[in-house]
Structure formats: structure tokens, C-alpha cells
Amino acid sequence: MADNEEAEPLAADIIEALRVVIDPELGENVVDLGLIYDVSIAQGGVAQIEMTTTTKGCPATAYLKEAVESAAWSVAGVHFAEVKLTYEPAWMPEMMNDSARQRLGLA
Amino acid sequence: MMMGAALSRWTMAYFAVALACLLGAQAMMVMGLGYPATAVEDPQTLILVHTVTIGWLSLLMCGALFQFVPVLVAQPLIGAGMVLPALVSLLAGLVSLLAGFLQLSGDLETGLPFLPVAGILLPLGFGLAVVVLGRTLLRGRPLPLPARFVAAGLVCLVATAAIGVLFALLLSGLDVLGAEVDWVGEVLPLHVTAGFGGWLTMTAIGVSYRLLPMFMLSPDKERITGKAVLWSSCSALALVLVVVPLERALGGPGIAWHAACLAMLVAVVFYGVDLVFFYRHRKRRNIELNSRSAIGAFAALYLSVALLVGLVATGTLGQNSAALIYLVAFGWLSGLGLSQLYKIVPFLTWLECYGPVMGRKPTPRVQDLVVEKRDMPWFALYFAGVLAGTIALLAGMPDLFRLAALATLCATVALVVEMVLVRRLFNVSVASRLPEGTSRPRLFLSSAR
Structure with missing residues (x-):
């Protein structure tokens, strides 16, 4: 793991950059939707991102994974981005943050 | 690993042809062609009905399933190369069928055997679609509930097409089952039930079980009511398509028909319960x-x-x-x-x-x-x-x-x-x-x- 003092701001920058990636079905960005499970920084500026999609088998899956990879890679200080898809745990609407909930009019 | 698939290349082409057929059929009705202006069994009505059922509804459903069956089973489509040949066969088959009906009404005078050609091309097109979708479903076992409805729908599509071929042969002057068969009274209801009740309704219900929770963010855990819908609707279809004709042929007491109606009502009631559940328990208020x-x-x-x-x-x-x-x-x-x-x-x-x-x-x-x-x-x-x-x-x-x-x-x-x-x-x-x-x-x- 990279030095914590360097890693934390970089991870925050990556999360900010991932807001450009929109889930096409819900029309909200993947960060606010809670689709990004983990962002960590390994030695050498390698960003390791664990993410999911709202629906397993969604036709947008490959696009979303690639988009998260490119968005993370575009952050200064990231030399490589590894994105891992996981469905454990499966995504639930409760994982959204307040701003996504509000925009989608969630109960 | 890539889950499911990206875009189904020909789905939009299926949709375009389907919508053109829908518009054509509606224009026919506005112009007063086919029933109710003519009799139900009139060739004009047959043209109208098959433009709707094959041209619009079946092409729409096939195009949608090529995109969504991979989503339902989280597997890529197997045999995607057959999707275009299926569309070409179905379209050519539909044109032949409609031309054959025009021959029956005397509006088209050529010696070309359009109905037998349709009897080959349509089963070929549907067969290709069933093979592609069926193999993808087989790879995705154990099937989630929505995919099981689609599988049942595909079985009914085969039945509908098989009966359709018998009709095409009959109308071409080739009576394969013999003169004692009551085609309009006995066989036609089977064709209609297998097509509307089986192929189109079962797949529509299956797709709705996945799309409704997905679009409205409703709980999508498989519920016992969903399984009840599947089993009771499959029972109703099996009874109507297999047991009722057997019972009639053997001179039974007619219980199978009542049992089928009861099973259908059970399916409809439980499907209603699930629909209300999806809308009521949706997380997304502004749908x-x-x-x-x-x-x-x-x-x-x-x-x-x-x-x-x-x-x-x-x-x-x-x-x-x-x-x-x-x-x-x-x-x-x-x-x-x-x-x-x-x-x-x-x-x-x-x-x-x-x-x-x-x-x-x-x-x-x-x-x-x-x-x-x-x-x-x-x-x-x-x-x-x-x-x-x-x-x-x-x-x-x-x-x-x-x-x-x-x-x-x-x-x-x-x-x-x-x-x-x-x-x-x-x-x-x-x-x-x-x-x-x-x-x-x-x-x-x-x-x-």
C-alpha cells in the first residue's frame, strides 16, 4: 500500500473524477449511486477500484468498467488503473447517497 | 470477465421492421380492410392478423429477446451470427405468407407457390431465433424466474409455428391430417392460444418480471407468487394445447378445459399481486x-x-x-x-x-x-x-x-x-x-x- 499521506488525497481525487461516469439507466453518476465499492492506491500510483453495476448482465457493464478505468487514469498521479467488477454484495438502492436519492425521488 | 453482452447489433433493425408492420396493420384497419369489414376467415383478415402477429409482435419480441436474454442469464448471446439470417428469413417468409393470402383472395395471380415457401421460411426464421435464444438460456442454467417464462414462451413459439405450417399446407391444397379434422373449430384455437397466450404473453410476462423492478427500483427477489404464476400458466397452456385435444379425441368428460381456465385465473391473479407489489414497493417515486x-x-x-x-x-x-x-x-x-x-x-x-x-x-x-x-x-x-x-x-x-x-x-x-x-x-x-x-x-x- 502506498504511503497514507499520499494515497488518501489521490483516492479522493479519483472518486471526484469518477463522477463524470453516468449509469445510463438511472442517469446518475456511479459515485453517488454507490456503485464504487472501494478505491485504494497501491505502490507506484496504481489505482485499484472495486465496482458493481445496478443489474448483473447489464449491456452497459463493459462500457461502465472501461469508463471508470479511463476516468481514474486521467487523474494526475495515477499511473495505472485496475478495475474489478464484483456482485458481492449485490447493489441495492439503499447504497445511493442522499443527492442521488433526492434526484431520483427515492422513497 | 464480461458479464452478459454489449449491444445486439440487429435489434434496432428488428424494431424498425416491426414498427413498420404495426403502422401498416393500423392503416389497413383504418381503411376498412379485413375484419370487421370482411369475415374472420377472409384472406384480408389473415393478412391483417399475420402482419400484426408475425410482422409487429414477433419481430419486436425477437429483437428485444436478442438484447435481453443475455441480460436475464448474464451470458453472452450464443450464435449471434444467426440473428440477421433469422430476420431475413422471417421477413421473406412474412412477405410470402401475405402474397399467398393475396393469391387465395384472387388479388394476386401468379403460379408461384407462396404459401408453401412461407411454410419453409417462417419456421426457418423462428427456428434460428429459438436456437440462438435457447442455447443462450441453456448456458445460463439454473434459470432465474424471468428466463423460465421466456423458455416456456419459446416452446410455445415452436408449437405455434408448427401448427402454422399445417395451415399453410392445408391452404396450399395439401391436407396432411385428413378431412375429419375440424380446422377452424379445433386447430385454429390452438394456434391462437399458443401464439398469444404462450409465445407472446409468456415472454412479455417474463421480461416484465425483470424490467419493472429494474426501472422502478423495486425489490427483485424471486417470490413464491412469481413461481405460482409460472407453474399455473404453464399448466394452463399444457392443458389447453395437449390435454384438451386428447380428451376431445378420446371422448372424455371435458374436465381438462375447466382445469385450464382455473389454472389461467390463478396465474392472472398472482401476476396481478406481483404487479401491484412492484409498483407499490418501488423505491423510485417519480417513475x-x-x-x-x-x-x-x-x-x-x-x-x-x-x-x-x-x-x-x-x-x-x-x-x-x-x-x-x-x-x-x-x-x-x-x-x-x-x-x-x-x-x-x-x-x-x-x-x-x-x-x-x-x-x-x-x-x-x-x-x-x-x-x-x-x-x-x-x-x-x-x-x-x-x-x-x-x-x-x-x-x-x-x-x-x-x-x-x-x-x-x-x-x-x-x-x-x-x-x-x-x-x-x-x-x-x-x-x-x-x-x-x-x-x-x-x-x-x-x-x-
Whole structure:
């Protein structure tokens, strides 16, 4: 793991950059939707991102994974981005943050 | 590992042909061609019915399933190379079938054997579709509930097509089953039940079990009621298609028909319970137009069931079956189809155009491709037209029926125009329409990756 003092701001920058990636079905960005499970920084500026999609088998899956990879890679200080898809745990609407909930009019 | 698949390359072409057939069929009804202006068994009616069932509904369903079966089972489509040949076979088969009907009516005078050719091309096209979808489903075992409905629908498609071939041979002058078979009284109801009740309704229900929770963020855990719908509807179909004819042939007491009706009612009641559950327990309060307009289709399904029960109870099913079939085909199946196309076309267009640059450039949202407020009245007009048309058929008012068909035609034209505008990215502001690295989607053909 990279030095914590360097890693934390970089991870925050990556999360900010991932807001450009929109889930096409819900029309909200993947960060606010809670689709990004983990962002960590390994030695050498390698960003390791664990993410999911709202629906397993969604036709947008490959696009979303690639988009998260490119968005993370575009952050200064990231030399490589590894994105891992996981469905454990499966995504639930409760994982959204307040701003996504509000925009989608969630109960 | 890539889960499922990206874009189904030919789905948009299936949709385009399907919508053209829907518009053509509605125009025929407005012009007074086919039933109720002519008899049910008149070639003009056969042209109308098959333009709707094969041209519109079956092509729509095949195109949608090529895209969504991989989503249902999280497996890529197996044999995607057969999707285009299937479309070509189905289209050529449909044209041959309609030409064959024109020969029967004497409107087309050539010696070409159109009906036997249709009897080869249509089963070939449907066969290819069943092989592609069936193999993908087999790879995805154990099947989730929505996929099991689709599998049952595919079995019924095979049955429908097989009976259709028998009819094509009969109408070509080749009576394979012998003269003692009551084709109109016994075999035709099987063809209609397997097609509408089996192939089209089972797949529509299956897809709804996945799409409704997905679009409205409702709980999508498989519930016992969903399984009850599957098993009771499969039992009803098996009884009607297999046991009832056997019982009739062997001179049984007629219990199978009553059991089938009971099983169908159980399925319909539990499906209703699940629909209410999905809408009531949705997390997303402000649902999109596709989920709102689908309520019209579900209402049409329940009206159809009420009408069926009423007609059976009064012993008038025989003379009013056209009204019932119209409500099922245009209210329930076409209503659901148009509602979901309104979501699927923007979704696929968005993926095709903006998917490749996502993460690198800011992109519009799928919702930005449509203007829901402008389109809601068209769905209202459509369902009002279907309801008026059904009443006109029941009341024996052919002129009112043509007027009602005109209302549905106008609504459909408006919705088709909206879908063309979606493909053209017309509703997206010019500034964000085509970010660097994107290109405008072609109207009918997705640029698959």
C-alpha cells in the first residue's frame, strides 16, 4: 500500500473524477449511486477500484468498467488503473447517497 | 470477465421492421380492410392478423429477446451470427405468407407457390431465433424466474409455428391430417392460444418480471407468487394445447378445459399481486413514462381476462372472439411493447453513441434523449383508441372501429417519430450532442463493438 499521506488525497481525487461516469439507466453518476465499492492506491500510483453495476448482465457493464478505468487514469498521479467488477454484495438502492436519492425521488 | 453482452447489433433493425408492420396493420384497419369489414376467415383478415402477429409482435419480441436474454442469464448471446439470417428469413417468409393470402383472395395471380415457401421460411426464421435464444438460456442454467417464462414462451413459439405450417399446407391444397379434422373449430384455437397466450404473453410476462423492478427500483427477489404464476400458466397452456385435444379425441368428460381456465385465473391473479407489489414497493417515486404507460397495458390484460370470463359465462365467446383478440394484441401486447420501446430505444441509442466515450467526456443522460411530457398524451390517445376499438367490435359498429383505429394509428405515428428523433439525438442540446470521439447513430443498425 502506498504511503497514507499520499494515497488518501489521490483516492479522493479519483472518486471526484469518477463522477463524470453516468449509469445510463438511472442517469446518475456511479459515485453517488454507490456503485464504487472501494478505491485504494497501491505502490507506484496504481489505482485499484472495486465496482458493481445496478443489474448483473447489464449491456452497459463493459462500457461502465472501461469508463471508470479511463476516468481514474486521467487523474494526475495515477499511473495505472485496475478495475474489478464484483456482485458481492449485490447493489441495492439503499447504497445511493442522499443527492442521488433526492434526484431520483427515492422513497 | 464480461458479464452478459454489449449491444445486439440487429435489434434496432428488428424494431424498425416491426414498427413498420404495426403502422401498416393500423392503416389497413383504418381503411376498412379485413375484419370487421370482411369475415374472420377472409384472406384480408389473415393478412391483417399475420402482419400484426408475425410482422409487429414477433419481430419486436425477437429483437428485444436478442438484447435481453443475455441480460436475464448474464451470458453472452450464443450464435449471434444467426440473428440477421433469422430476420431475413422471417421477413421473406412474412412477405410470402401475405402474397399467398393475396393469391387465395384472387388479388394476386401468379403460379408461384407462396404459401408453401412461407411454410419453409417462417419456421426457418423462428427456428434460428429459438436456437440462438435457447442455447443462450441453456448456458445460463439454473434459470432465474424471468428466463423460465421466456423458455416456456419459446416452446410455445415452436408449437405455434408448427401448427402454422399445417395451415399453410392445408391452404396450399395439401391436407396432411385428413378431412375429419375440424380446422377452424379445433386447430385454429390452438394456434391462437399458443401464439398469444404462450409465445407472446409468456415472454412479455417474463421480461416484465425483470424490467419493472429494474426501472422502478423495486425489490427483485424471486417470490413464491412469481413461481405460482409460472407453474399455473404453464399448466394452463399444457392443458389447453395437449390435454384438451386428447380428451376431445378420446371422448372424455371435458374436465381438462375447466382445469385450464382455473389454472389461467390463478396465474392472472398472482401476476396481478406481483404487479401491484412492484409498483407499490418501488423505491423510485417519480417513475418514467415507460413504467407509467405500461399500466395501460396491464389494465388491458385484466380487461381481457374479465371480457373472456364474461364471454364464456354468457356463451358468446364464439361471436366476440375478435374483440377479445384485438384487446389482447393491441391493448396488452402492443401497449406493453410500445411502452418499453419508449425506454429501450433511447437506452440502446445512448449506449451506442455515448458508451464508448463515457469517463473521458461529459455525456448527456438517457433521459435527455426524450421529452416525456410531450409524449404522454400519445400513450393516452393510444390506449383510449384501443378501448374504443374493442367496444366498437363488441357493439358491431365497424365505422366507429375505423375511427378508433385512426386514433391508435395517429398515436403510433407520433411515438415512432419520437423514436426516430431519439436515434437522431434531436432532443439533446447541440452543445452536448456529439462530444469528440462520438458519431451519430445510424437509424436502423447499431454499431456493435
